[in-house]
Amino acid sequence: MSxxxxxxxxAQFKLVLLGESAVGKSxxxxxxxxxxxxxxxxxxxxxxxxxxxxxxDENTTIKFEIWDTAGxxxxxxxxxxxxRNANAAVVVYDITQEAxxxxxxxxxxxxxxxxxxxxxxxxxxxxLDLESERKVAKEAAQAYATEEGLLFFEVSAKTGQGxxxxxxSIAEKLPLESQIKSKSQPKSVNLQRPSxxxxxxxxx
Amino acid sequence: xxxxxxxxxxxxxxxxCVLSGLLSVEGKKVLHIxxxxxxxxxxxxxNLQQLYEKFKxxxxxxxxxxxxxxxxxxxxxxxLMANGELTNILVHTNVTRYVEFKQIDGSFVFRYGxxxxxxxxxxxxxxxxxxxxxxxxxxxxxxxxxANYKExxxxxxxxxxxxxDTTDAVYNKFGLEEGTKNFIGHAMALYDNDExxxxxxxxxxxxxxxxxxxxxxxxxxxxxxxxxxxGELPQGFSRLSAIYxxxxxxxxxxxxxxxxxxxxxxxxxLSLDGEEHVVKAPQVIADPTYFPEKVSSSEKVIRTISxxxxxxxxxxxxxxxxxxxxxxxxRKNDIYxxxxxxxxxxxxQGKNIAIVSSIIEGDxxxxxxxxxxxxxxxIKAFDRTFMxxxxxxxxxxxxxxxxVYISKSYDATSHFExxxxxxxxxxxxxxxxxxxxxKLEEGEFxxxx
Numbered sequence: 001m002s003x004x005x006x007x008x009x010x011a012q013f014k015l016v017l018l019g020e021s022a023v024g025k026s027x028x029x030x031x032x033x034x035x036x037x038x039x040x041x042x043x044x045x046x047x048x049x050x051x052x053x054x055x056x057d058e059n060t061t062i063k064f065e066i067w068d069t070a071g072x073x074x075x076x077x078x079x080x081x082x083x084r085n086a087n088a089a090v091v092v093y094d095i096t097q098e099a100x101x102x103x104x105x106x107x108x109x110x111x112x113x114x115x116x117x118x119x120x121x122x123x124x125x126x127x128l129d130l131e132s133e134r135k136v137a138k139e140a141a142q143a144y145a146t147e148e149g150l151l152f153f154e155v156s157a158k159t160g161q162g163x164x165x166x167x168x169s170i171a172e173k174l175p176l177e178s179q180i181k182s183k184s185q186p187k188s189v190n191l192q193r194p195s196x197x198x199x200x201x202x203x204x
Numbered sequence: 205x206x207x208x209x210x211x212x213x214x215x216x217x218x219x220x221c222v223l224s225g226l227l228s229v230e231g232k233k234v235l236h237i238x239x240x241x242x243x244x245x246x247x248x249x250x251n252l253q254q255l256y257e258k259f260k261x262x263x264x265x266x267x268x269x270x271x272x273x274x275x276x277x278x279x280x281x282x283x284l285m286a287n288g289e290l291t292n293i294l295v296h297t298n299v300t301r302y303v304e305f306k307q308i309d310g311s312f313v314f315r316y317g318x319x320x321x322x323x324x325x326x327x328x329x330x331x332x333x334x335x336x337x338x339x340x341x342x343x344x345x346x347x348x349x350x351a352n353y354k355e356x357x358x359x360x361x362x363x364x365x366x367x368x369d370t371t372d373a374v375y376n377k378f379g380l381e382e383g384t385k386n387f388i389g390h391a392m393a394l395y396d397n398d399e400x401x402x403x404x405x406x407x408x409x410x411x412x413x414x415x416x417x418x419x420x421x422x423x424x425x426x427x428x429x430x431x432x433x434x435g436e437l438p439q440g441f442s443r444l445s446a447i448y449x450x451x452x453x454x455x456x457x458x459x460x461x462x463x464x465x466x467x468x469x470x471x472x473x474l475s476l477d478g479e480e481h482v483v484k485a486p487q488v489i490a491d492p493t494y495f496p497e498k499v500s501s502s503e504k505v506i507r508t509i510s511x512x513x514x515x516x517x518x519x520x521x522x523x524x525x526x527x528x529x530x531x532x533x534x535r536k537n538d539i540y541x542x543x544x545x546x547x548x549x550x551x552x553q554g555k556n557i558a559i560v561s562s563i564i565e566g567d568x569x570x571x572x573x574x575x576x577x578x579x580x581x582x583i584k585a586f587d588r589t590f591m592x593x594x595x596x597x598x599x600x601x602x603x604x605x606x607x608v609y610i611s612k613s614y615d616a617t618s619h620f621e622x623x624x625x626x627x628x629x630x631x632x633x634x635x636x637x638x639x640x641x642x643k644l645e646e647g648e649f650x651x652x653x
Binding site for chain 2: 047048049070071072074075076077079080081082084114188189191192
């Protein structure tokens with residue numbers, strides 16, 4: 001192992017979720033972040049985004065900042081700022097709903113058109129626990145994913161099967177070095193930082 | 205979809221989105237509709253393709269300008285005052301998590317034929333080339349008085365009464381020359397004409413304080429600007445609203461507004477996937493374009509957007525505001541120039557956006573009225589310039605009779621203070637209480653911090 005590899009490395013990435021309503025986008029994230037599942041989950045109120053860290057190897061930590069659509073995809077009203085500067089996207093469909101894969105494909109088109117060139121996209125077929133109601137063949141979705149160069153998984157947010165693997169695989173594919181490098185560029189203004197100037201020093 | 209809401213909001217301009225966000229956070233059930241397929245209405249930022257479609261329909265996009273998606277061009281040029289009310293709202297609602305800001309490099313006023321930096325500190329005042337030696341002392345005294353003024357300490361007032369004495373009288377007390385008055389009023393207090401001189405001085409003094417505090421906050425200039433353009437702001441507040449349960453529908457046409465016999469708002473009829481829906485709410489907030497019969501216009505603003513290779517700035521600034529005061533150009537109203545470029549991610553490398561705006565005066569063609577600005581920018585041909593005239597609409601009534609609360613058009617000022625005034629005013633009329641901002645707790649869940 002070389003000396004440089006032993007320095008601890010940390011990188012943060014923005015990950016967005018896409019897919020039709022009710023395919024289980026939030027459930028997948030909650031399984032990943034909190035390792036929990038709720039059959040009657042209402043959409044998350046008040047959460048700007050969730051975060052979760054992954055230990056990629058003993059020196060490398062990756063933090064995901066995971067953005068939920070907050071329901072804005074429902075009437076095709078997702079703001080472009082949502083996928084601006086996203087590093088990764090998980091596009092979810094429901095293996096028991098054929099139409100949800102079609103919708104997922106149109107999201108992927110939109111991402112390829114609008115988002116970063118080096119965006120890592122994973123296609124995830126959810127509700128693997130409902131195998132008996134399956135309408136989307138694994139082979140068909142897999143073939144599409146391969147053709148488009150996407151990561152592909154079938155998962156169950158309910159049982160947890162396959163969920164961690166999505167994020168692990170994305171983490172391994174992300175451009176770690178360039179992200180760490182871009183961190184050192186001049187940052188933007190932090191508005192949350194309280195003003196260091198008191199009022200009386202104004203104009204003088 | 206649901207049939208009943210607490211508030212229906214029509215239009216996704218900044219004013220509407222801030223209100224939508226604030227009301228959703230309070231637990232109101234909000235339905236937010238826009239007829240267009242993008243967020244922002246008049247406060248959107250357009251890519252090159254959209255810009256051509258809007259201003260030069262049928263004309264092919266100039267290929268030498270680069271990729272369409274590398275452009276985010278504002279329709280309404282404005283900057284945030286670093287210590288202004290919009291900054292305050294952004295911080296309190298945590299919308300800062302979705303939008304990144306960078307400073308604007310400089311604030312200039314056009315004088316003696318060239319742009320000069322607006323002095324905002326005592327040091328800058330005494331070193332500025334704008335003012336003569338004796339005047340520097342007087343300006344310094346004025347700025348010190350403003351800085352030390354405390355409402356409850358009469359000794360700091362120096363005998364001046366802010367609610368009675370006019371701004372001009374205050375200037376005269378410090379013996380300020382016309383030229384100095386002109387740049388304090390126009391480049392610091394940011395009045396776009398001279399009517400303020402005869403008004404009580406309080407507002408002008410508050411504006412100077414805001415300017416100075418905004419400069420003091422991050423240095424260089426009092427202005428901030430969001431990366432990727434102002435269109436990020438309505439999007440950010442729409443996300444805030446959605447996160448707190450607001451429902452958003454773009455590309456949705458309001459077929460009919462429903463009133464009861466007394467003319468009070470009841471709801472709207474809209475079509476969704478070819479099906480008609482009636483949605484009810486006791487109140488509606490809308491931009492002026494949704495209720496043309498309930499608004500009037502007194503003034504027109506001319507705004508021109510130019511794509512330029514070079515900026516008329518000497519010290520390597522990549523963004524700036526330049527004010528051409530009416531005194532300098534022989535007009536009643538000032539001309540504002542906003543300059544931004546790739547540093548703020550609104551244009552590709554090597555290209556800049558210059559937006560010139562002012563109130564229309566008389567019948568001369570707009571490009572003649574703004575001639576001095578084009579001259580300064582070195583613009584001779586207009587093939588890369590997009591011109592638009594807009595009416596400044598304001599609601600005729602305050603909404604207390606019909607529960608229709610209409611926002612004002614975005615005015616000619618170069619910052620957002622009048623927009624946030626409108627937000628607060630509508631908020632008060634809709635909820636019956638003044639807006640009190642409290643810092644939102646983070647809903648973020650962090651598993652292994």
